[in-house]
Every structure is written in C-alpha cells, then in structure tokens.
Amino acid sequence: MFSFCADPETLSGLTWVSCYLTTGKHMGFYASFGTVMLLLLVTAPTALLFGFGGAMAARSVVAPIRWFGKSYTSIVRGVPDIAFFLFFVIALDQGIEWMRHKVKCPDWPEAVRQGNDFVVCSEAKMPLSSSAQWVHEIYGFSLAVLTFAIVFGAFAANVLFGAMRAVPRAQIETAEAYGMSRRQAFWRILVPQMWVYALPGLSNLWMILIKATPLLFLLGVEDIVYWARELGGLKTNAFAYPHPDWRLWYFLGLLVFYLVLTRVSEIALARMMTKLTHGQATTGGEAQRKAAA
Amino acid sequence: MSCLETIQAYGLRSIGIGERLLPRSDFTLCDQFTLIGSGMIWNIYFGALALFIGFFMATGLALAKFSSNIWLRKPAEWFIFILRGSPLFIQFFLAYETFVLLPKVGVDINLGFAEITAETRWLTKAWLGALIVLFLNTAAYSGEIFYGALRSIPKGDVEAADAYGLTGWTRFKRIIWPTMLRLAWPAYTNEAIFLFHATTLVFFSGFPAWQQSGDALYYANYFADKTFNPFVPYPILAGYFILLTLSVITVFGLINRKLNRHLPQEQRRKMRIRPQFMR
Incomplete structure (x- = not known):
C-alpha cells in the first residue's frame, strides 16, 4: 500500500x-464487510417478497395452497433457523444439479445417488468445474442469499399474516359493501393498511437478519468471521507481520461493528414508525395527535 | 447391529457413554435417529439451565433498568444493549477466545461433603463456557421483556398495594413480581423457544466438540457430510425440535394458566407467536 x-x-x-492494516489480506477483510451489507440489502426485499407470498398462500381459499402456506409460516417456529441454513445450502445445490443432470444427460446409465455419493455428469456440475474462481464464489453467495431469503421469508410470512389479520374486519366488510371483489378488497384496502401493524414485527425481523449474517461463515462464504479468524490467528516469524493470537481483538471489532449497525437501524426504524403511525386510528396515532394539540 | 443394540451403544454417546467410534458407513435410519436424539441431551441441558439461571438475572436486570438510581440503571442498560445488539455467534467466538487466553489456574471449592477443584480450563469447554454465554444472552433478552412488562403494570394495582400498606419487599413479592411475570409470559415463552433453537449454534462457533460428543445439529451435520444426503438427518432433527418446542409451549402454557388463574376467563392472555419479541 505505502511505499515504506x-x-x-x-x-x-x-x-x-x-x-499491517493495509496488507492485501486486510483489504479482503474490509471488502467482506461489503459482502455482509450486500447480503442484507439483497436478502431483505427478497425475504419480504417470499413472506408476502407465504402470507397470501396461508390466506388462500384453495385448501392445498393454504396448507402449504400454513406449514411454511409455522415451520420456523419449531425448528432452529441454523438447521435450515445447513440443510438448504446442500439441498438447493443438489436440487439444481439434479435438474441440470436430467436435462443435459438424459441417457446417463447410472443412478445419481450411489450409496454415500451424489454423482451427476460433468456437464451438469454447477458451476462447471472449468469455470473461474469468481463464478464459484458468486454461486456460493447466491445460494446463501436464497437460503437466507427462504428462512427469513417464513419469518416475514408469520409477521405479515398476523398484520393482515390485525386490520379491522369492518374495513373489509365496508369494501365488500361497496361491491369490491375479494381481490380488490385485498389489494386496495387490506394491503395499504396492514403495514403499520406489520412494522414492529418487521423491524424486529430486520434486527434478527442483521444478527444472522455471521452465519454466512457456516455456509462457506468468506465473510467477516472467516477473515477475523484467519487474520487474528497466531502468526509466527515465517510471516511478514508476526503477532501473537489477536483473534479476541478482531472479534471485538466485529462486535462493535454489529452494535453500531443495530443501533443505527433501531433509530431509523423508530423514525419510520413515527411516520407510519401518523394519522392512523391506533393508540400510537392518537398519542401523536394529542401531543401535537 | 440391531436397533436395540444401536440404542444401547449410542443412546448416551453425546455425553461420552457408550461406543467410542461413531458409525462410519452403512448408516441406518436407526443410527441417525439414535445419535441425533442423543445429541438433544446437550440442547436440553444448555437451554434448560440457561433459562433457569437466566430467569433470576433477568428479573434483577429488569429491576435495575427500571430503577431511578443511575448507578444501577446505566450498567443494566449497557449490558442489555451489548448482548441484544450483537449476534450470539460473535459472542460465542469472543467468549471462547477470551477464555482461552485466561491463565490456567485451579480454585479449590469446599462443598461440605466433598472438595472439588474448579479450573479455568473448564471455561474453554462447551459445557461451561457456552452455558455462560447462553445464560448471559438470555438474561439480556428476558431482562428487556421483563422491563417492558414492569413498565406496563397497571397503576391501579400498585396504588392498591400502597393503600393496603404493602411496602418494599412484600409489595414486590406479592404484587409487582407476579404481575410482571403475568404480563411478560407470552413474550417470555417465545424467548424460551428461540433460546432452545440458539443452543444448536454452540458446536459451530469455536467451542470444540470434545471426542465427537456434540449436540443434535452436530450429529445431523455429521451424517449429512458423510452420506452427502441432507434429506434424512435434517428432517429427523426437525422432528426432534418440533417435539421440544411443543413441550416448551406445554410447560409454559401451564405456568401461564397458573399465573392468570385469578382473572376472568375472557381476560386471559392467549399464548401465540409474537413476532415483535423474537430474538
């Protein structure tokens, strides 16, 4: 970095x-903070979309769709999220390769699952073994994002389902009285009003999402935890910058990073809540009106 | 090996009793059910103990945060902020690295009937080190829940207690504490469920699994790695956890009924998921 x-x-x-702090490896460490932020920014909207779909499915009048939606929303309550993370990363990977295998090598003679092995033809490998390192990294990261979106989508579906039920029934009845169809009442009356009920749950979800990002490490992505362990570990004199075991200090740094991130989010979400409550027929809205008067 | 023999060999494998070597090939369904179930011992151990000890500290933290004395309030606020604001995963790593750096000394403790030597080395083992982290973590989360409940105790209840001449410890024990628990209970149930889920992180976060005795997720991951088939061990794990969650809900539901027994039927607060209180 510097000439000296x-x-x-x-x-x-x-x-x-x-x-020491500007070595190539440290640059990788700093870049991995970007990975975390990228994960947050991509996952949040995707998970919200999954959640919205899940909540809609759980309210569906078609029984099989409703069962699917209900089980999707309730599954996260019973099973640890980290088990889902570990499961989906392999399951999605194998699912994708299996489908590609079926399409690309239809006349492959052997079974895909042979005892303890999962063998697909080399054209079906994802990504191809010939592709560059960055393709592998992007693929690994996308799998992680998809996994996060599925798990947090289920949490979000829970929140949104509750919020949809919290909108006063009279509102929907009025919409029906005006001759709106089920679909119209849903999109024009229910959806615009549900956000104020959903926000406390969604803010909490955002906090959980932030605090779940170090689990990227378990999904095999080179994230901040990976680098903190890598850089902090004991470096003997064989290295250019020898130092004792500094992992404690690196992890303290990560702790501070997360504290700042959650604190900033907390303040921003509180502001958003004040904005959304404005003029609503809830106790919060009433308190705001009284304070202003 | 028949299934009964497998259960005898591996039923307590996670706490170091039974067969030393884990099965290496030809995994049967029975193998997977037994070992993952055996791992649940650790999840229950961590969850139940952390919840139990954490409960008392949480009450203290909530009272300290509610106190008007700045020397009590500020430390409680900071403690709760730091433990709720950072990922448990990082806390595990941080605690482990700290415990490793501690000097290795032993302290003799006389228990009356026997003398044991408490060693700082124990802190680097999951059974103590991870338990301490989980305990502090759940204390912070429940402390915040209890604090919220303390703030929403109806003014009339406290005034009535004053009118009856109840003060200090008696007023706390008979009026404030039961009311706080009653108000906080549904949210606290959520916390308990998510704490049990959080125990699966222990063996993936620095704390080594000594002699391959780990928790349920550790074994599920072991099978998924060996067989390269995640579709069997993880659903088994999910089944065990659903059972655990249901039992937590049942036990906490019974306590909830006891806490609310003086209220008219329709005023009782139902237990359901409260997304704003998930950890």
Missing part, C-alpha cells in the same frame, strides 16, 4: 500498524 511498507522487518510502531 516494502520491508516489514524494519518497521516499528505506528508505521508497522499502518502497513
């Missing part, structure tokens, strides 16, 4: 620190 970093052996004090 050429020979780390001669450095000491502040220059050593500045050189």
Whole structure:
C-alpha cells in the first residue's frame, strides 16, 4: 500500500500498524464487510417478497395452497433457523444439479445417488468445474442469499399474516359493501393498511437478519468471521507481520461493528414508525395527535 | 447391529457413554435417529439451565433498568444493549477466545461433603463456557421483556398495594413480581423457544466438540457430510425440535394458566407467536 511498507522487518510502531492494516489480506477483510451489507440489502426485499407470498398462500381459499402456506409460516417456529441454513445450502445445490443432470444427460446409465455419493455428469456440475474462481464464489453467495431469503421469508410470512389479520374486519366488510371483489378488497384496502401493524414485527425481523449474517461463515462464504479468524490467528516469524493470537481483538471489532449497525437501524426504524403511525386510528396515532394539540 | 443394540451403544454417546467410534458407513435410519436424539441431551441441558439461571438475572436486570438510581440503571442498560445488539455467534467466538487466553489456574471449592477443584480450563469447554454465554444472552433478552412488562403494570394495582400498606419487599413479592411475570409470559415463552433453537449454534462457533460428543445439529451435520444426503438427518432433527418446542409451549402454557388463574376467563392472555419479541 505505502511505499515504506516494502520491508516489514524494519518497521516499528505506528508505521508497522499502518502497513499491517493495509496488507492485501486486510483489504479482503474490509471488502467482506461489503459482502455482509450486500447480503442484507439483497436478502431483505427478497425475504419480504417470499413472506408476502407465504402470507397470501396461508390466506388462500384453495385448501392445498393454504396448507402449504400454513406449514411454511409455522415451520420456523419449531425448528432452529441454523438447521435450515445447513440443510438448504446442500439441498438447493443438489436440487439444481439434479435438474441440470436430467436435462443435459438424459441417457446417463447410472443412478445419481450411489450409496454415500451424489454423482451427476460433468456437464451438469454447477458451476462447471472449468469455470473461474469468481463464478464459484458468486454461486456460493447466491445460494446463501436464497437460503437466507427462504428462512427469513417464513419469518416475514408469520409477521405479515398476523398484520393482515390485525386490520379491522369492518374495513373489509365496508369494501365488500361497496361491491369490491375479494381481490380488490385485498389489494386496495387490506394491503395499504396492514403495514403499520406489520412494522414492529418487521423491524424486529430486520434486527434478527442483521444478527444472522455471521452465519454466512457456516455456509462457506468468506465473510467477516472467516477473515477475523484467519487474520487474528497466531502468526509466527515465517510471516511478514508476526503477532501473537489477536483473534479476541478482531472479534471485538466485529462486535462493535454489529452494535453500531443495530443501533443505527433501531433509530431509523423508530423514525419510520413515527411516520407510519401518523394519522392512523391506533393508540400510537392518537398519542401523536394529542401531543401535537 | 440391531436397533436395540444401536440404542444401547449410542443412546448416551453425546455425553461420552457408550461406543467410542461413531458409525462410519452403512448408516441406518436407526443410527441417525439414535445419535441425533442423543445429541438433544446437550440442547436440553444448555437451554434448560440457561433459562433457569437466566430467569433470576433477568428479573434483577429488569429491576435495575427500571430503577431511578443511575448507578444501577446505566450498567443494566449497557449490558442489555451489548448482548441484544450483537449476534450470539460473535459472542460465542469472543467468549471462547477470551477464555482461552485466561491463565490456567485451579480454585479449590469446599462443598461440605466433598472438595472439588474448579479450573479455568473448564471455561474453554462447551459445557461451561457456552452455558455462560447462553445464560448471559438470555438474561439480556428476558431482562428487556421483563422491563417492558414492569413498565406496563397497571397503576391501579400498585396504588392498591400502597393503600393496603404493602411496602418494599412484600409489595414486590406479592404484587409487582407476579404481575410482571403475568404480563411478560407470552413474550417470555417465545424467548424460551428461540433460546432452545440458539443452543444448536454452540458446536459451530469455536467451542470444540470434545471426542465427537456434540449436540443434535452436530450429529445431523455429521451424517449429512458423510452420506452427502441432507434429506434424512435434517428432517429427523426437525422432528426432534418440533417435539421440544411443543413441550416448551406445554410447560409454559401451564405456568401461564397458573399465573392468570385469578382473572376472568375472557381476560386471559392467549399464548401465540409474537413476532415483535423474537430474538
């Protein structure tokens, strides 16, 4: 990074620190914070979409769709999310490869599952073994995002389903009295009003999502936890920048990062709640009106 | 090996009793059910103990945060903020790295009937180190729930207690504490469920599984790795956890009924998922 970093052996004090903190590996560490933020920004809307779909399915008049929606929304209550993470990453990967295998090698003679092996033809591998490293990384990251979206979609479906039920029944009855169809009443009356009921749950979900991001490490993505362990570990004199076991300090850094992130979100979400409550026929809206008057 | 023999060999494998070597090939359904079930011992151990000890600390934290004394309030606020604001996963790593750095000493504790040597080395083992992290974590989350309940105790209840001449400890024990519990209980049930789920993180977060004795997820992951087939071990794990969740709901529901027994039927608060209180 800096010109004086050429020979780390001669450095000491502040220059050593500045050189140490700007090595290539540390740049990877800083970039992985970007990975976390990217995961958050991609997952949040996707999960919300999944959740909306799940909540709609759970309210469906068609019984099989309703059963599917109900089981999707209730499954996260019974089973630890981390089990889902570990499950979906392999299951999705195998599912994709299996489908590609069926399409690309229809006359493959052997079974895909042979005892303890999962064998597909080489054209069906995902990504192809010949593709570049970055393709593998992007694929791994996308699988992780999809997994997060499925799990958090189920949480969001829970919240949205509750919010849809919280909208006063009289509102829907009025819509029906005006001759709106079920679909119209849903999109024009229910959906615009449900957000204020959903927001406390959704804000909490956002917090859970933030706090779930270090689990990326378990899904095999090179995230901040991976780098903290990698960089913090004991470095002998064989390394350019030898130091004792500093993992504690790296993890303290991560702790502070997460505290700042959750605190900032908390403040932003509180502001949003104040905005959304404005003029609503809820106790919160009433309190705001009284305070202003 | 017949299924009964498998259960005898591996039923208590997770706490180090029974066959030493895990099955390596030809995994039967019975193998998977037994070992994953055996791992549940750890999940129940961590969850139940952390909840039990955490409950008392949570009450203390809630009272401290509610207190008007700044020396009590500020530390409680910071404690709750730090433990609720950061991921449990990071807390596990941080605690483990701290415990590893501690000097290795032993302290003799006289229990009256026997003398044991408590060693700081124990802190680096999951059974103590992870338990401490889980305990502090659940104390912070439940402390916040109890604090919220303390703030919503009806003013009239406290005034009535004052009118009866109840003060200090008696007023707390007979009026404030039961009311706080009653108001907080549905949310606290949620917390308990999610704490049991959080126990699956222990063996994936720095704390090593000594002699391959891990929790249910550890074994489920072991089978999924060996057979490369996630579709059997994870549903088994899910089944066990659904059973565990149902039992937690049943036990907490009974306590809820006891806490609400003086109220008219229709005023009783139903137990259902409260998304704003998920951890």
